[in-house]
Amino acid sequence: ASPISRLPCFPFLADKWGRLGFPGALCSFDGVHCAWERCPVGMKHLHKGKESYPTRVWNIGCGPNGQIISCPPSMGGARNDKTLAHYDPLMQALKLNTRYGHLKFELYVKGGGMEWEYGPYGITDNGYHYWRSCQFPVTVSSDPPLMRWSKRAESVRKVSECQYGSVKNRCRCLNVPFCCSSSANMDKQFRFCCAVPNLPHKCYASAMMC
Numbered sequence: 130a131s132p133i134s135r136l137p138c139f140p141f142l143a144d145k146w147g148r149l150g151f152p153g154a155l156c157s158f159d160g161v162h163c164a165w166e167r168c169p170v171g172m173k174h175l176h177k178g179k180e181s182y183p184t185r186v187w188n189i190g191c192g193p194n195g196q197i198i199s200c201p202p203s204m205g206g207a208r209n210d211k212t213l214a215h216y217d218p219l220m221q222a223l224k225l226n227t228r229y230g231h232l233k234f235e236l237y238v239k240g241g242g243m244e245w246e247y248g249p250y251g252i253t254d255n256g257y258h259y260w261r262s263c264q265f266p267v268t269v270s271s272d273p274p275l276m277r278w279s280k281r282a283e284s285v286r287k288v289s290e291c292q293y294g295s296v297k298n299r300c301r302c303l304n305v306p307f308c309c310s311s312s313a314n315m316d317k318q319f320r321f322c323c324a325v326p327n328l329p330h331k332c333y334a335s336a337m338m339c
Contacts, residue, residue: 143234143249145193149285150278153234154264155223155249156190156198158257159289160213162206163187163319164306175205185307185315188213188220189323190251191289197296197323202316210256214263223251223262252286296322 146154168176168183176183184206190199199219204212214220222228226248235243250262257263266279266286297303300322309315 142192143232147234149193150281151252151264151285152236153246153249154193154252155229156192156219157252157286157289158188158190158199158214158217158220158263159254159286159293160186160188160210161293163303163315165206165312165315166306166308167310172205175207178207178209180206182306185312185319186213187319188217189289189293190219191292193288195288195292195295196327197292200320200323203312203319210254211258214253214257214260220251220262223249224260252282254286292326296326299325 142155143152146152162178162180162184163186164180165176165183165185173183176185178184178186185203186206186208187200187203188210189197192198199217201217201219204216230248232249233245233247234249236246238244248262250264253263253265255265255268257265264282266282267275268279270276270279302318303322307315307318309318
């Protein structure tokens with residue numbers, strides 16, 4: 130997956146997300162788990178979460194076209210989404226505006242008209258932090274417009290889940306437990322699997338620049 134220093138052009142992403150009803154969005158975040166068969170016995174308590182077996186978890190970020198633009202190193206499967214966000218360089222950059230705070234986009238205001246907003250955000254589920262950079266759908270509200278927005282966000286944010294399902298279909302090695310004895314080797318294999326579906330996007334971008 131592309132490192133955050135080589136993210137796709139923000140105007141391109143903002144235009145795609147804007148057509149889906151989310152101007153200013155950068156990507157959709159989601160944590161994905163893969164089983165680890167050779168997890169050391171002394172580390173199993175760090176890798177058993179909601180699953181009954183040891184896993185490693187990656188917090189991947191996908192663009193609106195399915196391109197995986199962020200894939201930081203994995204963590205033990207017992208870590209939750211909030212911990213993943215705390216150690217994710219891209220999510221921290223969005224939160225602190227250390228790299229993308231100068232990027233701006235337009236939003237409709239409640240009284241009518243438009244206003245500029247600075248700093249993109251990510252679309253997540255409600256398991257992440259209540260940060261301005263993490264926009265997630267709500268489950269209960271008395272505000273009908275907010276519930277309509279949440280229903281739309283719940284659908285759009287699944288682009289990361291759908292893309293990971295596509296990666297698993299392409300790379301069957303992700304459908305069976307990892308046999309690596311090192312988590313670093315798991316990261317290399319997982320990132321390679323994520324890079325394969327990105328190749329058509331890079332070829333398309335190169336053709337558009339010609």
